[in-house]
Amino acid sequence: MQHATWNAIEAYPAAMSVYRAYRRLLPPSVRTLVRWLAMPRWNVAAALVRHRAANTVLSGPFRGMHLSLTPVSSRNLLGYLLGTQEIELHDVVRRVIARGYPGIINVGAADGYYAIGLLRQMTRTKVIAFEGAHEHHAGLAQAAELNGVTSRFELRGFCRPEDLSSELAELDSPALVLADIEGGEVDMLDPVKVAGLSDVDILVETHDAFVPNCTAKLMARFTRTHVIEQIVARPRSLADFPSAIIPELSRFMPHTAVELMNERRTGTQKWLYLTAKRQPDVKAAKVATMASNRGNS
Template sequence: MRLDKLISSELEYFEPILKRQKEATQEAREAWRKETVAQRLERVSLETYDLCKGTVSQGLFKGLQLNRDAWWGKSDLGAQCLGLYEKEILDFISARAPFDTFLDIGAADGYYAVGLLHAKKTRKAICFEISEEGQRAINENWQRNEKPGELEVHGEATKKNIASVASNLTDKTLVLIDIEGFEFQLLSKKVIAALGKCTVIIEIHNWIDGFENKYPDLLKNLDRFFDIAIISPSERNTQSIELLRSYTDDNRLLVSSERRPCLMRFLHLTPKKDR
């Protein structure tokens, strides 16, 4: 490379880094030193959201607009904007989409439901979210993204209403279950049978009482209708994201953190062909 081009490219590389250094006042530095990890994570997440102008910049949901005043958690916004949030699930869905219907049990603020509708990876999304604030957030996010596809938003998921909805689903349905441990109560033999034709993803939450007994029982019941596989965790390569090159090492890694208490388990369920 010619020297003048090298100098020009190097100055361009360092431009955002130098800009950040100049903007970091002594007062700001003192405040950062007193932050808890949770406070720093939220600050970095929101800064990343602002740099992305509130829009997912890459991945399956590219172009999806997110609400800065998130209901479920502002600390996830940065990772969502970068396409890193629950990357293993996004990669899994991307490899198997499109679907006729997406059933989202524990829909939070509608990140997946609205994202899949926006990306035209499903025609219809059916959400169950126990929080009324969450239900409002799902509708607001759908409207923010110009109401793509068809959306239904319901309240608490129960054995009765999930079995009822499942009776009308086709084998081109994706079901995502993320209900903070309530999966062990919701997924009765009847509900599992009703979902038996669908592709299902379940996040397993291990902090409930009696997990050592409840989890094997759930696996045995699921095995009657599904082939069970583990979704392997995906690496989050933050070094390759140009937007983050001015971040400190800690902050660059922190923006991809999902604040989980351990390496979580996601199950992939495929309907058995020989049952």
């Protein structure tokens, strides 16, 4: 469904009631037929993307990654396959890859776009992924296997602040926390609750539409311990589309090509990349302690 169509349905309670009845009463096969009849142009374009991608990312820093998307993501979030999802973060992602964090904790892994994508590019990194929605777990495990990173990937369920604190205590520095938890970041990313957050880098998707002033609260919380970079979403354009790979869409259906990259956001999306000002080298500290102990013996 196009984002504009969904917004129109959401705007009217009567339309939402009809939509819920449609979802409840009609079997999936019938709903698929209705979608094709109602929006043939959109569905032809989406089907072409899925066919050309064959469950791999077509562009961007994760190009070539094999995905195992849920049916909802495969139908509505074509940006994952196109490689344009959260294109605003591509520069940050490349910097993350270049930094080579030995350990990354991904809270809110969803379909594994970042957890698996980073593991493919960072061959010495280990990722611990938390995902509270268990319908994602099979796809995450499959994606890890398809991309050959299973040995460096650990999957957990719902993450509580104490879980994050426990995992951080086991990681060598520098480390990265990557969070996308639909507003839960205000509760989760609290150095008072989570020991170790002051010394690690953090890349977080903020959700002011769900938690008012979420971004400002996090910035104020980490301003003394981190260098803060704010990234703001921008509209997609045809220049973002991987036209060299799917030239038919950009040439004959340019407006649909742009709409396929729509990420269905509520409000203006923002992210924060927080780089810790103090990055203690845990390994160096351990070596120094061992040397000191030997000297005193």
